[in-house]
Amino acid sequence: MEIAARGLGTATSRSGERLLGVAALLGLGLSATLSLVVAPPDALQGEVQRLMYVHVPAAWLAYLSFFVVFVSSVAYLRTSRTRWDRVAAASAEIGVLFTALAIVLGALWGKPVWGTWWTWDPRLTTTAMLLLIYIGYLAVRRITDNPTRRARWSAVIGVVGFVDVPIVHLSVVWWRSLHQQSTVLRLGGPQIEGSMLTALLVAVGAFTIVYAYLIAVRLRVGRLEERAAREALSPRLGEVEEAAR
Amino acid sequence: MHDLHEKHARSTVTAVELNAVTRLFGANPALVRADVRVSPGEVLVLRGPNGAGKTTVLRIMATALSPTYGHGSVLGFDLVRERDAIRRHTDLMSDRTRLYEDLSAAENLRFWCRLLGVDGADIQAALDRVGLLEVAGERVRGFSQGMRQRVAVARTLLRRPQILLLDEPYTGLDAEAHHAVDDLIREASRDGRAVVVATHHAMQRGLADRVLFMDGGRIVRQGEP
């Protein structure tokens, strides 16, 4: 755990953050080039299919973020160190955005391809449930301004929610398998052509770097917020020894 | 000084101690750098206006709240790490009597005794001591505040806790209940058990050993009652 914490510290230092920012920009540039220019349009779906290069990375990040929320929540519950709560909260805030993005793009992509906005596709449906669980997590953080309570409660949601997601997914998959549609289209098409796969993987990688960068920024903002709150408080407290956090 | 306390962690020379304990609720400092020491058998009174931090002190001692900064111990057990041990030996009485409306007085006591690890054989005797034997089988819903507080006193009598914490115990009580609370304090002190009381009321002469005055979350001065 200490190794992870030290790695986290390096990655989110000022210079680490700047490095991530540059890498993110480059990654996005490369990804955009590959997905919009280099990769060919889909044989069946046409240009609309290019939404995949944003939709799939966004969905990947939705789940990666929640995994990070889960790991940080467990770490917080075991160590009571606020840094893990900060990471969990940052990841949840960023994750909810990517989850919403994934769902909206899924619907936008689905309308021209399937003819409807929503077909209860198992993966999209599970992602929608994930969004609701994220929202629950963020809502719980607003109940109390007692920082320890807020951290503990949201950590519990983070753990319980994450464990629930696979069960939800399983139930939705079985549920959907009852009603085989006449045309079952995988969003990516039955086979992915070589250059499209490359573009997709680059997109996933680029988005992951963007995620790391956003986390670093959010953590720094979080630290500043806490310092400001402490300084606002200190005249009333005299010198209060800062508990090792 | 703190190292010494660490070494004698299990010493019972001090029944309760708080070391520079601060408690924040969000941005609100309810308690600031409180230093308190209570000896066994001592009756300590906390006085001060509303919001002075008296309730916070008691609740931290009871482990209902944890300190934001600072540390402390009760009977040598750490406030944060050894809460269950503290809870076994500490009783916090406040104007909230923790009774279930639809259960009778006896049923309430039986329930709490089971959870608190107290033998339920003396429930009738305890209710008798507080003058509630005739209504032992009646639902608490119909009880006055004074009667409820007496049930709480009966519960504490059964527990015989090493540390007795009372938060405004006299509020809304009739004379009988008032006496019951005083008896509780007197008996505890006589047995060498520590008592901390937060109250606006004047206490009976000779009951209190020491007074701490609080204001704005700080302990402002100490005095004789």
Place this chain on the structure above:
Amino acid sequence: MSLLRHAATIAAKDVRAEIRAKHAIATLLPFAATLLVSFGFAFGPGRDVLLRTAPGLLWMAVLFAAVIAARRAYQIESEDGALEGLLLAPIDKAAVFLGKAAAVALQLLMLVACALVLVVVLFDLTVRDPLVLAAAFGLGAVGLAAVGGLFGVLAEAARTREALFPTLVLPLVTPVLVAGVRATDLAATGRTDEAIVWLGLLVAFDVVFVSLGVLVFGFLMED
């Protein structure tokens, strides 16, 4: 084991208080009944539609009732600060979770029995395999009670945000809803072997959430 003993004490206290207060009879039952009748108006009067939607509507009613029952389980602890008494008792806090969840599960089972009668009457539902049906509702009640019993304690502390509790609970219990409705539908039409799979999912859900609850409940109670 003292954990189970304390849980039993708390569950017994909840059940006794509930029998005396008659909250379930006075509030839960009429609520479920009204809901089912309203569903009848909303989806009827065609018998086919009602018959097809009967399992789903029944489970919706149970779901909403679970939210109400779980809220209520912790409301009674606020009446006179009893929740703090439970916190300060030298017991494993998981006993509070188990005891309360058990009491809520019991209430839900009573409710299900009554709601089932109502649905058979109103929607003309026939049940070919009552054993599977009973298992589905039994397991479902445990799952709903576990989630409700876990987060109900938050609802008490966050009384200003009334809608938070259902918003938290409902997404998490989706597997119970899906599996329960499927199993009920299959039990009604007598396809037992297909129903077993769904019952298995319910068992898994119950095991996971009861274990999780025991592990994390203490964190929700402490301050």
